[in-house]
Amino acid sequence: MAIKGWIEVDELHCKGCGLCVAACPQNVMSLDMERLTPKGYHPVHLHADGCTGCGICAIVCPDAALTVFREAKIKA
């Protein structure tokens, strides 16, 4: 059973501090240097597959800007 996770970023609250990037054990997060939030920060995003939905990023975010989802795929 492979577990797939993903995140949603509230760009009204993300301030691009990078704490979640440093905390992600899968190293799949980074700041999106191509985009700016409404407040002018580079928002975090997933730059690769491999998110497990562990939730660590959401726990460390001081601005509660992340929501984590996790999907369990069961092989037939």
Ligand code: SF4
């Ligand atoms: S999601 Fe939270 S911890 Fe991550 S860069 Fe944005 S404000 Fe910082």
Ligand code: SF4
């Ligand atoms: S849920 Fe876990 S693996 Fe996925 S981006 Fe957040 S810290 Fe990384």
